[in-house]
Amino acid sequence: MIERIELTKRFDKIDPLSIKNYLDFGGYEVFKKALKMKQEDILNEIALSRITGRGGAGFPVSIKMKSFAKESGFKYVVCNADEGEPGNFKDRYLMEKDPHQIIEGILISAFSTGASKCFIYIRGEYAKAIGIMKNAIKQAYKTNHLGMNILGSNFSFEIEIRRGAGAYVCGEEFALIESIEGKPGRTRVKPPFPTQVGVFDKPTLINNVETFCNLPFILRIGGTEYSKIGNEYASGTKLISLTGNVKNKGLYEVPYGRTIREVIEVLGGGVNDNKKISMVQLGGACGAIIPESLLDMDIDNEKFNIFDSKMGAGAIIVMDESFDMFDIILKNMEFFQHETCGKCMPCREGHIQVLNLIKKFVRYSANEKDYLSLESLAQVIHETALCGLGQTSMTSIISTMKFFKEDYQQRIKESLFKEEYYG
Amino acid sequence: MILQKILESYPVSEDYLLEILIDVDKQKENHFISEEEITIISNHLGIKESHVCSVVSFYTLLSTTPRGKYIIQICKDVPCYLNDDFNVLKTVENELNIKVNDTTRNQKFTLEFTACIGCCDEAPAMRINDSTYTNLTREKVIKIINDYKEGKYD
Ligand SMILES: Cc1cc2nc3c(=O)[nH]c(=O)nc-3n(C[C@H](O)[C@H](O)[C@H](O)COP(=O)(O)O)c2cc1C
Ligand code: SF4
Numbered sequence A: 001m002i003e004r005i006e007l008t009k010r011f012d013k014i015d016p017l018s019i020k021n022y023l024d025f026g027g028y029e030v031f032k033k034a035l036k037m038k039q040e041d042i043l044n045e046i047a048l049s050r051i052t053g054r055g056g057a058g059f060p061v062s063i064k065m066k067s068f069a070k071e072s073g074f075k076y077v078v079c080n081a082d083e084g085e086p087g088n089f090k091d092r093y094l095m096e097k098d099p100h101q102i103i104e105g106i107l108i109s110a111f112s113t114g115a116s117k118c119f120i121y122i123r124g125e126y127a128k129a130i131g132i133m134k135n136a137i138k139q140a141y142k143t144n145h146l147g148m149n150i151l152g153s154n155f156s157f158e159i160e161i162r163r164g165a166g167a168y169v170c171g172e173e174f175a176l177i178e179s180i181e182g183k184p185g186r187t188r189v190k191p192p193f194p195t196q197v198g199v200f201d202k203p204t205l206i207n208n209v210e211t212f213c214n215l216p217f218i219l220r221i222g223g224t225e226y227s228k229i230g231n232e233y234a235s236g237t238k239l240i241s242l243t244g245n246v247k248n249k250g251l252y253e254v255p256y257g258r259t260i261r262e263v264i265e266v267l268g269g270g271v272n273d274n275k276k277i278s279m280v281q282l283g284g285a286c287g288a289i290i291p292e293s294l295l296d297m298d299i300d301n302e303k304f305n306i307f308d309s310k311m312g313a314g315a316i317i318v319m320d321e322s323f324d325m326f327d328i329i330l331k332n333m334e335f336f337q338h339e340t341c342g343k344c345m346p347c348r349e350g351h352i353q354v355l356n357l358i359k360k361f362v363r364y365s366a367n368e369k370d371y372l373s374l375e376s377l378a379q380v381i382h383e384t385a386l387c388g389l390g391q392t393s394m395t396s397i398i399s400t401m402k403f404f405k406e407d408y409q410q411r412i413k414e415s416l417f418k419e420e421y422y423g
Numbered sequence B: 001m002i003l004q005k006i007l008e009s010y011p012v013s014e015d016y017l018l019e020i021l022i023d024v025d026k027q028k029e030n031h032f033i034s035e036e037e038i039t040i041i042s043n044h045l046g047i048k049e050s051h052v053c054s055v056v057s058f059y060t061l062l063s064t065t066p067r068g069k070y071i072i073q074i075c076k077d078v079p080c081y082l083n084d085d086f087n088v089l090k091t092v093e094n095e096l097n098i099k100v101n102d103t104t105r106n107q108k109f110t111l112e113f114t115a116c117i118g119c120c121d122e123a124p125a126m127r128i129n130d131s132t133y134t135n136l137t138r139e140k141v142i143k144i145i146n147d148y149k150e151g152k153y154d
């Protein structure tokens, strides 16, 4: 079995609008157990699990939680449900199909770190998910899983939903904080980090939806047992959003350490119409584009470093041979050009230049000089941009220059040919 | 009227600005935020009008110009592109006789692009106001647009 169904086990088996269904399925039992545990024991279980963040950057969860737990005063937890990276839909499924699992994870996180309030920041486009989460929160208050003295303990906790309004960059931690405060979502300069100075200048712990969903699972089976799922570089399961030219597009839950090929061929059923795979983009628009020959690579955080890329949030976008690589790169660049917040120069101006250069490749009018300009420009943006958007937006260019260099050279040759014959 | 109700539904605190603006934009039939509304909101929250303007202009779901009753947003990102074998955009443009970013003369439809709406497993996809339409085919798109034209959702 390639799949291991844990976070998705209640999908389509419970009514997401009914807290009773969730409770009947053993829901909130782990949180009740946690309420009787010492806070540091919970944090230790999470450390033993070796879990890393599922929102893209793959940072160890327990390190962030432990440093946040040390902060004093009123503290916020933020659940990042902005999910704007093209090709990803796992957080939408988690919200639409099992909303209380997320709330239970948030409660465990908040109780173990001493936080008092949570904002769930959901992108505005996710109208259905917003409705379901609002309903779930209302039910949780009614049954005293939220509010004052939760389930007779001395732990009190609130959750409030805030909506985004169509800005991908608001998934970035500081942009998200600004947006919750009702401002344009432009990042701040770090440090201080959000765990020190976050929402309304209070310490703030930000995690992804899927990350929170893992916490009840970890406490249920224990950190040590959890750490045995996956491989030496990454533990647990990962939700994979599989899309593009595959037969069975969809959401799959697989343990870390399986290969990309297994996911595409066994779960995805291979490519449509018996065509061949020409490229696969990993993570989303900010991820690497790799050739078919690299698909035997394991899915984990370590292996992806060779692409200067992260595993990302778990998108796998499969492209067959009928698509032109430069068209795909152009679409990626148009996305980032639209989503740049304009705060720093390399990203604001850089994307305009990069777009012009990529268009030359698309239109068969590129020369060797354009290639060199593109190469150095991409590197400069990657290295000097202020936030993660500009730091990762060039990955599709940098990775294709590494793995598909001959395609660039071929295009330059064809451009020359076109010019000589057609003027 | 609509605005007053919305303002009353939130605490008077400037961090609710974005929530208020989203509600105004959604609830008004022509989906936009007027200069007058900007003034009222800024007075109500005790913040500068220029700050309200900067928020409205930053977020793509918000608009300062009137739009149609139904905002049709076509997804333009890679996973949808890979599955769009009939051209969703062209089909809608033909049905409505407008180009992207235009509004029909009867103020019923505005056509826009959107970034990925997280329905890539059922690509190609589009959104009309708060509803998503997926696994689109040419026939399906034409039927959806006609249903809206005929007032099935009015
Ligand atoms: C431009 C940009 C967009 C991001 N979008 C998201 C997002 O939609 N959801 C998310 O969880 N993390 C997103 N991230 C990552 C967050 O900044 C942050 O690392 C994450 O929420 C931390 O949670 P985790 O440790 O549980 O993954 C984004 C980062 C950048 C730079
Ligand atoms: S890298 Fe881009 S999105 Fe990030 S701060 Fe700079 S301009 Fe804004």
Ligand code: FES
Binding pocket: A086, A087, A088, B075, B076, B077, B078, B079, B080, B081, B115, B116, B117, B118, B119, B120, B123, B124, B125
């Ligand atoms: S790319 Fe169109 S919905 Fe994701």
